[in-house]
Amino acid sequence: MGLERSEIHGILKEKFGDAVLEDHVEAAEPFVVIRPDAWEEIAFFCRDDQRLRFDLLSCLTGVDYPDRKVIELIYCLDSTPNRHWLVVKAALPRDNPRIASVESVWKTMDWHERETFDLLGVTFEGHHNLTRILCAEDWVGYPLRRDYVMPETYRGIKNVIY
Amino acid sequence: MTLENLNPDPLIKDVVFLQTVDDLVNLTRANSVWPLTFGLACCAIEMMAVGASKYDIARFGSEAFRATPRQADLMIVAGTVTHKMAPRVKRLYDQMPEPKYVIAMGGCVIRGGPYVKYGYHVVKGVDLILPVDVYVPGCPPRPEALLEALFKVQKLMKREKILDRTRRTTKPEVYVPQAV
Ligand code: SF4
Helix, strand or coil, X not given: CCCCHHHHHHHHHHHHHHHEEEEEXXXXXXXXXXXXXXXXXXHHHHHHCCCCCCCEEEEEEEEEEXXXXXXXXXXEEEECCCCEEEEEEEEEECCCCEEECCCCCCCCHHHXXXXXXXXXXXXXXXXXXXXXXXXXXXXXXXXXXXXXXXXXXXXXXXXXXX | CCHHHHCCCHHHHHHHHHHHXXXXXXXXXXXXXXXXXXXXXXXXXXXXXXXXXXXXXXXXXXXXXXXXXXXXXXXXEECCCECCCHHHHHHHHHHCCCCCXXXXXXXXXXXXXXXXXXXXXXXXXXXXXXXXXXXECCCCCCHHHHHHHHHHHHHHHCCCCCCCCHHHHCCCCCCCCCCC
């Protein structure tokens, strides 16, 4: 019923042309890399296009690559009516990672984006309440960055490191 | 002859006149320990198993898990205490009436467990924030181990004295929670 991964990638490339930077359909888990500034438009298209109908963004996560100086976001899109899925990656500059919020496309992205902001420090422009969600409100630093150092004390509790 | 004439040593007074009362009070107290209902992570599953029919903590009088700290006299800290949760745990402890006891259940609560090295968000031992009476090692400890800890707490309870409150007042206070 659903489309092949190569067909999905083909539809995206046909529609967005050079906004799709890389297409790894041969990878074990096929993915496309997109230009970050086109993300919101692509997201709306993925949700509303009748062939794609990605009505669920099941996971947003990110990886810090200090050697490439990027933070890579990984969006996993699911289509419950069409039973196919898609992985979209976007590489953001490490010193100022910003991307459009897609909270208005998938409501579930509210917490996902807050989590990624909390742990990696990515700013999602247009998010209505971009605050920390897992760490305490006054936490310092972004724990999933490779160069993160644990605080020695937090609110008077020693972080003993054995 | 009155008590004042005798002018007994406080210790003697305690032993001679209150020993039986102590024994009675402690017997009742130790056989109806009311734990506080709360679990923080996977260890709580084992704690629930202790409450369920197979291990059945009701055999030892502790089946009444109270949903409010004001009615509880035993705190079983079961699960990972994160920095975000620490002030809440401490506040629950403070709200419990004396005499109160704490069981630290599982590796996480004792010294951070699996998170000991890279767990930036985990308090490395709940004894950094509140005094612990019995430690139960394991990840998670088996239900029998928790029952054993309950027996240890019951033993401690049987040492309580009405007149001697030193054990309660000399517990170390390590950490004062701040409003979040
Ligand atoms: S000690 Fe093990 S089982 Fe218990 S809360 Fe920690 S990780 Fe979970």
